[in-house]
Amino acid sequence: MYETEIKILEIDRKKLEKKLSSLGAKKIFDDEIHALYYDNADCFIRRQRGTFRLRREGRISVLTFKAHIDNSAAKVREETEVTVLDFDAMRSILKSVGFSPWLEMKKHRTTYELPGFHFEFDRYTGEFGFIPEFLEIEGPDVEAIYESAAALGFSKEDCRPWDALQVAEYYSASDKK
Numbered sequence: 697m698y699e700t701e702i703k704i705l706e707i708d709r710k711k712l713e714k715k716l717s718s719l720g721a722k723k724i725f726d727d728e729i730h731a732l733y734y735d736n737a738d739c740f741i742r743r744q745r746g747t748f749r750l751r752r753e754g755r756i757s758v759l760t761f762k763a764h765i766d767n768s769a770a771k772v773r774e775e776t777e778v779t780v781l782d783f784d785a786m787r788s789i790l791k792s793v794g795f796s797p798w799l800e801m802k803k804h805r806t807t808y809e810l811p812g813f814h815f816e817f818d819r820y821t822g823e824f825g826f827i828p829e830f831l832e833i834e835g836p837d838v839e840a841i842y843e844s845a846a847a848l849g850f851s852k853e854d855c856r857p858w859d860a861l862q863v864a865e866y867y868s869a870s871d872k873k
Contacts, residue, residue, distance in 0.1 A: 702771065707829065729805050
């Protein structure tokens with residue numbers, strides 16, 4: 697499965713939630729997310745620009761591998777996921793086969809859904825709590841995502857093809873904090 701998404705910074709959440717509701721979007725998730733990003737000792741996954749992540753999403757745990765796909769307009773990844781029953785047991789298994797976490801991120805996420813799209817409000821906590829809440833739009837392709845962003849009042853220029861670390865870097869390097 698391919699994942700295509702963008703991020704929109706500097707949002708007015710209340711206004712966007714009203715707009716999403718008026719478009720018929722349904723809230724499908726509102727909970728905490730705890731993510732651990734893994735690699736082996738030689739950093740093979742990161743050198744390949746991949747992502748190997750164990751994440752607790754509310755009461756569900758998911759192990760994910762994402763392969764990087766070059767695209768300057770959106771963050772595009774070939775994504776393979778599996779639900780795991782026990783977050784801590786999976787952590788132990790990953791450690792025992794030579795993987796260790798190189799990054800830990802926690803956030804509160806609220807997700808709205810329209811057919812083919814997810815609209816996710818992310819607010820990081822802990823070490824990354826300096827990042828203001830932003831909107832992530834995931835959809836079937838870049839043009840459809842641009843159209844959904846436009847329906848919410850945003851331009852293509854507002855759509856960032858960034859991952860979470862790029863968002864953190866943007867706010868770390870600017871006076872936006």
